[in-house]
Amino acid sequence: MKVNEIMSKDAVCINEHDSITHARQLMRDHYLRGLPVIDEEEKVIGILKDKDILNIKATKSNVTVEGYMHACPLITPETDIADAAKYLLDSEIGRCPVVSSNEDRSLEGILSNSDILANIAGNRKLDATVADIMTTNVSTCTPHDNLTKVWPVLLESNFSGLPVVSEKGEPMGIVTRMDMIRSGFIRTSMSDTHATQPKDTTMVEKIMSTPVYSVSPDTPIKDCLKQMLHYDVGRMTVIDKDRIAGIVDRTDILRAFVIGTDPVQ
Structure with a gap:
């Protein structure tokens, strides 16, 4: 094609x-x-x-x-x-x-x-399970975290979104780069040349996306992809025993299509 x-x-x-x-x-x-x-x-x-x-x-x-x-x-x-x-x-x-x-x-x-x-759902490389490709080293945030805490994580890492969890660790939603851009959050210049954080007091709960779209570790990659396309989301939270076990995103699935299903840690 x-x-x-x-x-x-x-x-x-x-x-x-x-x-x-x-x-x-x-x-x-x-x-x-x-x-x-x-x-x-x-x-x-x-x-x-x-x-x-x-x-x-x-x-x-x-x-x-x-x-x-x-x-x-x-x-x-x-x-x-x-x-x-x-x-x-x-x-x-x-x-x-x-x-x-x-x-x-x-x-x-x-x-x-x-x-x-959207055009590779039938590819045989996607016959493996989510556990084979998900990222397990997941950074999270809480609804009450300030965006100034989330901003550097999204900027300095390859994460395009962070799961939002309750104080008990229960998944509640996700906050993404696009959520921050659409909210109007920006890194403003400051008079203090040693300052590294933007001046903003918005909390995650004001802009996070809900509900939580999730799969289990044993979900076939093909089924996970179908859900991502259906809900038009860029990532799925992987839930195991009511706790976050990992994240699988578009890049993980694209990588599986290109090079196979070596796990990403």
Whole structure:
């Protein structure tokens, strides 16, 4: 299967000289996890990720996208989706611009890991169970934690979301990078040059997503993927005996499709 069969067209993009605040607004308005970045000739030159938006250090309108964007792999409409999946994994991005050709980097569309996952449910590599691919070293937070505690964890790790648990350790929901972006939470600049945390008093319970979408460790990966696609969520909490045993997300399943089911710790 080729990328042109599953990619989304009419991708929302942003110019390298546009303000980073405008990029954040586009992500909030369109619920996007990444934005293709184009130059003055409307050629793709990179990608802006949701993680980059959380790394904003100031609210000044003259801070531009070019200082935050990343290089992205070359994916064309004729790229095989298995190769595209590998490119997404290697680049640690969830969405990638699709360009016309190796020579012409005009924007044709956007390819996400969700697009690929929606078309591989029958792949034999997904016959294993969630226990084979889930991340077991899970960071959590509570509803009463301040976003200033969650922010650095999401920024400095590869986690795109944290499970929210009660004082008794019971799963209650999840808080994601997109939840924070949509809430308007940003890292503001401060006069104290030694300060490292944003000035914000919002608690997790104000923005977290509910309900808890969960699977058990022995759930087949295929069934887990079907639930993720049905509920349109990026991760499932793995529950064992009423406690969180792990997390499985789109990247874990994409990795299983590309390289097999070696457990990720």
